[in-house]
Amino acid sequence: MDVYEMINNRIIESLEKGVAPWKCPWLKGEHDEPRNFVSTKKYNGINPFLLGMTAIAKGYSSPFWLTYRQAQSLGGNVKQGEKSPAFVVFYKQIEKKDKDEGRQEGETSSRDDFYRMLRYTPVFNTDQCDGLSVPDLHPERKKYEHEVIASAQAIVDAMPMRPTIESERQSNRAFYSPSSDKVVVPYLAQYEHAEEYYSTLFHELGHSTGAAHRLDRDFKNSVSFADHEYSKEELVAEFTASYLCGIAGIEHRTLDNSAAYLESWTKRLKDKANKKWLTWAASKASKAADFIRGVDVMEQKKAA
Numbered sequence: 001m002d003v004y005e006m007i008n009n010r011i012i013e014s015l016e017k018g019v020a021p022w023k024c025p026w027l028k029g030e031h032d033e034p035r036n037f038v039s040t041k042k043y044n045g046i047n048p049f050l051l052g053m054t055a056i057a058k059g060y061s062s063p064f065w066l067t068y069r070q071a072q073s074l075g076g077n078v079k080q081g082e083k084s085p086a087f088v089v090f091y092k093q094i095e096k097k098d099k100d101e102g103r104q105e106g107e108t109s110s111r112d113d114f115y116r117m118l119r120y121t122p123v124f125n126t127d128q129c130d131g132l133s134v135p136d137l138h139p140e141r142k143k144y145e146h147e148v149i150a151s152a153q154a155i156v157d158a159m160p161m162r163p164t165i166e167s168e169r170q171s172n173r174a175f176y177s178p179s180s181d182k183v184v185v186p187y188l189a190q191y192e193h194a195e196e197y198y199s200t201l202f203h204e205l206g207h208s209t210g211a212a213h214r215l216d217r218d219f220k221n222s223v224s225f226a227d228h229e230y231s232k233e234e235l236v237a238e239f240t241a242s243y244l245c246g247i248a249g250i251e252h253r254t255l256d257n258s259a260a261y262l263e264s265w266t267k268r269l270k271d272k273a274n275k276k277w278l279t280w281a282a283s284k285a286s287k288a289a290d291f292i293r294g295v296d297v298m299e300q301k302k303a304a
C-alpha cells in the first residue's frame with residue numbers, strides 16, 4: 001500500500017466516523033480585515049468581501065485601501081501603470097427638492113426629506129502605492145518558536161517550476177494568486193504546530209499546480225465560494241496537502257484537521273455523490289503531489 005492509498009483510507013475512515021469542525025491552524029488577527037488607510041476603520045457591508053476577494057486574486061498582502069486623491073494628500077502616489085482593481089460602495093443621503101411642500105410652519109426636516117442613493121468609489125491597495133508609511137497593526141501578536149521540519153521543507157525546495165512563496169510576514173490569509181503566480185501563507189511563528197504551517201503551504205502549492213504552465217486544471221473561472229468547480233479545487237488542494245504531509249511523515253499532526261476541511265467542502269457541494277467527488281479529487285491530487293515532488297518532470301525527461 002502506497003502513502004496516497006494509506007492517506008485516502010484514513011480520510012474516508014474519519015469521514016465515516018464523523019469529524020470535528022475544522023479549525024484555522026494559524027493565529028488570526030482582526031486587524032487584517034480590509035480597512036481604509038486614512039481612518040484605519042474596517043469596511044462594512046459587502047465591501048470586505050469585494051476587497052478581500054480582490055486582494056486574493058491580485059496577491060496583495062496589505063489590508064489597507066484608499067482613493068487616488070487620498071494617496072496624494074498623504075504625500076504618496078499610486079505607482080505608474082497601476083489601475084484601480086476594486087471599488088467600495090456606500091449610500092449617500094440626498095435631500096429632496098420638494099421637501100418644503102406640505103410642511104407645516106415651524107416643522108423641522110425629517111427622514112422623509114431625504115433619500116439614499118448608492119454610490120461607488122474606485123480604490124487602490126497600499127501595495128500599489130509608493131511614499132506611504134504603512135503601519136504594523138499587530139506588533140504584539142503572539143508568536144511560536146519552531147524549527148524547520150527538514151523532510152517537509154525538502155519537498156517545498158525541490159518543487160520544479162515553483163511559484164513565488166511569500167511567508168515571511170504576518171498574515172491573516174493563505175492563498176494562491178494565479179495572476180502573479182504567488183503563494184502567500186502566514187509565517188511559521190503564527191502556527192501553534194509547525195506541521196500545520198507545512199500543511200497550509202502544501203495546500204496552496206497544490207492550487208498552484210493547476211496553473212496553465214503546470215497541470216492546467218480548469219479553475220480560472222471559479223470565483224464563487226458556492227461554485228462547484230471552486231469547491232472541487234479545494235478538495236484537490238487539501239488531498240494534495242494530505243499526501244505530501246504523509247510523504248514528509250507529519251500527517252499525525254494534520255490529518256484530522258484535513259479530514260474536517262474536506263468534510264466542510266463536501267457539504268458545500270450539496271451533491272449526493274460526494275464520494276464520487278472525493279475519488280475525482282484524490283486522482284487529481286495524486287498528480288499534483290507527484291508534480292510538486294518532481295515525479296512527473298523526471299518521467300518526462302526520461303521519456304525524452
